[in-house]
Amino acid sequence: MKFLELRQKDVVNCNTGEKLGFVIDLEFDVRTGCINVLIVPRAGKGFHCFGKNQVYKIPYKCVVRIGRDAVLVDVDEKQCLK
16 A cells, blocks of 8 residues: 555544544654654644644554555544644
8 A cells, every 4th residue: 555545544543433534654664664653633622823734643563454435543632633
């Protein structure tokens, strides 16, 4: 699968059924080439002109399934929020 295909899929938390967003970046191990983390921006509930945008850093081991339209993850959102 190409990264551009992955970016077009919704990331959904299996625990809550909540859509977290779309993958904007990846962290990977340069030695092995394996993906370590999916980076998903937190959807803002309001106008955030001031302050830092937060992202979910979702460990790849928490990915349950990558489907045609969505990436299902099993995470505690508070622990993944950076």
